[in-house]
Amino acid sequence: MSLTGSTLDSSSTGAVPDLSAARAHLFNAGSVARYQRVLSQGVDRVADRVAGADRPFTGVTPEALAPLIAGIDLDRPLGDTDAALDELNELWLRDAVWFHHPRYLAHLNCPVVIPALLGEAMLSAVNSSLDTWDQSAGATLMERRLIEWTAGRIGLGAAADGVFTSGGTQSNLQAMLLAREEAYRRVVGAAATRPARTEVLARLRIVTSAAGHFSVQKAAKMLGLGSDAVLTVPTDAGRRMRTDELARTIDRCRREGLVVMAVVATAGTTDFGTIDPLTQIAEICAAAGVWLHVDAAYGCGLLVSPTRRHLLHGIERADSVTVDYHKSFFQPVSSSALLVRDGRMLRHATWHADYLNPARAAEQGIPNQVDKSIQTTRRFDACKLWLTLRIMGPDAVGALFDRVVDLAAEAWQLLDADPRFQVAARSQLSTVVFRYLPDGAGPSLTDEANLHAREALAASGAALVAGTKVDGAHYLKFTLLNPETTVADIAHVLDLIAEHAAWYARASSAAELSCPVG
Numbered sequence: 001m002s003l004t005g006s007t008l009d010s011s012s013t014g015a016v017p018d019l020s021a022a023r024a025h026l027f028n029a030g031s032v033a034r035y036q037r038v039l040s041q042g043v044d045r046v047a048d049r050v051a052g053a054d055r056p057f058t059g060v061t062p063e064a065l066a067p068l069i070a071g072i073d074l075d076r077p078l079g080d081t082d083a084a085l086d087e088l089n090e091l092w093l094r095d096a097v098w099f100h101h102p103r104y105l106a107h108l109n110c111p112v113v114i115p116a117l118l119g120e121a122m123l124s125a126v127n128s129s130l131d132t133w134d135q136s137a138g139a140t141l142m143e144r145r146l147i148e149w150t151a152g153r154i155g156l157g158a159a160a161d162g163v164f165t166s167g168g169t170q171s172n173l174q175a176m177l178l179a180r181e182e183a184y185r186r187v188v189g190a191a192a193t194r195p196a197r198t199e200v201l202a203r204l205r206i207v208t209s210a211a212g213h214f215s216v217q218k219a220a221k222m223l224g225l226g227s228d229a230v231l232t233v234p235t236d237a238g239r240r241m242r243t244d245e246l247a248r249t250i251d252r253c254r255r256e257g258l259v260v261m262a263v264v265a266t267a268g269t270t271d272f273g274t275i276d277p278l279t280q281i282a283e284i285c286a287a288a289g290v291w292l293h294v295d296a297a298y299g300c301g302l303l304v305s306p307t308r309r310h311l312l313h314g315i316e317r318a319d320s321v322t323v324d325y326h327k328s329f330f331q332p333v334s335s336s337a338l339l340v341r342d343g344r345m346l347r348h349a350t351w352h353a354d355y356l357n358p359a360r361a362a363e364q365g366i367p368n369q370v371d372k373s374i375q376t377t378r379r380f381d382a383c384k385l386w387l388t389l390r391i392m393g394p395d396a397v398g399a400l401f402d403r404v405v406d407l408a409a410e411a412w413q414l415l416d417a418d419p420r421f422q423v424a425a426r427s428q429l430s431t432v433v434f435r436y437l438p439d440g441a442g443p444s445l446t447d448e449a450n451l452h453a454r455e456a457l458a459a460s461g462a463a464l465v466a467g468t469k470v471d472g473a474h475y476l477k478f479t480l481l482n483p484e485t486t487v488a489d490i491a492h493v494l495d496l497i498a499e500h501a502a503w504y505a506r507a508s509s510a511a512e513l514s515c516p517v518g
């Protein structure tokens with residue numbers, strides 16, 4: 001009997017026009033045939049587009065798509081799956097950006113492997129939620145096995161633990177939360193009289209390199225630290241953290257009464273694909289008693305590399321590590337994890353709620369992952385990695401990542417030998433940062449010509465490349481994560497870039513000649 005006394009009599013639900021039609025959309029034992037049919041309609045649409053994509057992008061503009069999307073009346077359904085898929089095609093699929101295309105060379109987006117797509121389809125249908133055992137069962141234990149496996153690959157030791165997260169940003173945030181709470185505990189423990197929490201937080205600092213990821217700054221902000229809480233130390237010519245500067249910064253903080261709560265080393269900087277000297281940094285952190293976090297969001301692919309695992313040497317000394325399987329394990333977004341050397345540190349993310357994960361459950365040893373996570377309801381993203389490892393195996397994933405690292409070295413050689421271009425620091429992973437040098441152009445025209453080349457290339461859809469700044473100057477960037485991209489693709493894209501940039505430089509010089517300023 002209902003506590004409120006209301007009934008489920010369909011005649012009283014005047015607001016719902018056709019409950020039985022609505023119920024037909026629910027995924028359950030009675031609708032499995034529909035589930036199979038509808039999902040394969042979607043699979044067919046994607047397969048068609050992928051098979052027919054001759055460019056990574058159509059060059060569509062926000063101005064062209066915005067009115068189409070704004071014009072949709074979300075209160076008036078189409079009712080029919082095919083019609084909705086036709087509409088979706090117009091609004092999204094037709095103009096999507098294709099990471100599987102060999103001339104998508106822009107950001108840290110990988111082509112995805114089919115075993116992971118299988119996992120993605122299955123995990124969302126079953127919809128297990130990894131916050132508690134009673135919403136997930138085996139999924140929780142499988143996530144734990146993958147955490148254990150990853151921690152083993154890193155070499156974090158028997159006490160290690162961790163949790164899957166939504167991405168590197170969240171992993172870094174959680175790592176900084178744990179480090180902050182540990183630093184706070186230590187400061188309070190060492191003080192003669194208990195200091196105010198705000199007073200302690202104001203003295204906390206995070207040290208990272210100038211090439212570190214901006215999510216560290218965002219984490220500091222979310223954790224209530226001041227905007228000056230992140231100190232960036234300079235990098236060497238190879239864009240790796242300078243350890244002499246790190247040691248100096250830690251010393252300076254100590255002299256000024258500041259507390260370095262964490263050093264964030266980067267294993268695979270987003271722009272340069274370089275790896276900070278992890279062993280030396282670990283030495284410095286150990287001597288100073290500072291938490292070492294290694295952001296391996298990008299470089300984690302080396303954990304399965306058959307030939308380059310040594311590049312991560314020293315990572316095993318970290319207190320916490322960020323890995324993004326959706327960057328270099330060929331997994332669909334999202335798939336990421338935070339690992340910690342000492343699993344007990346995860347307690348700083350624990351809160352016992354009577355309705356969900358009472359302390360009693362923890363005492364009984366019930367595996368409730370919410371105790372380790374800053375999320376509550378959480379996807380079984382681990383399913384994708386699980387099927388990837390069980391179908392392909394880690395060596396196959398590592399071989400794919402190795403291929404793109406080789407490709408980046410080949411691209412670097414190509415650029416280095418080409419007088420039209422200038423290359424920045426040599427990547428240890430799979431990025432290449434470079435710029436076109438127009439004949440006789442000064443710094444500002446060189447900047448503009450490169451900016452123009454990137455935009456013109458994207459507008460044509462022929463290829464997508466990224467842009468970044470190096471010491472204040474505009475550069476272009478390839479992020480190579482597609483093992484199907486060839487050196488010939490890269491040579492072709494370089495020719496296109498050179499054409500666009502040279503055209504721009506010529507047009508600008510001509511315009512300047514015909515209408516002199518002043």
Ligand SMILES: *Cc1c(COP(=O)(O)O)cnc(C)c1O
Pocket residue numbers: 108166167168169170172212213215266268269270295296297298324327336
């Ligand atoms: C991409 C990246 C991040 C952020 O990861 P998301 O998964 O995009 O949130 C953090 N650190 C580094 C070095 C990255 O390259």
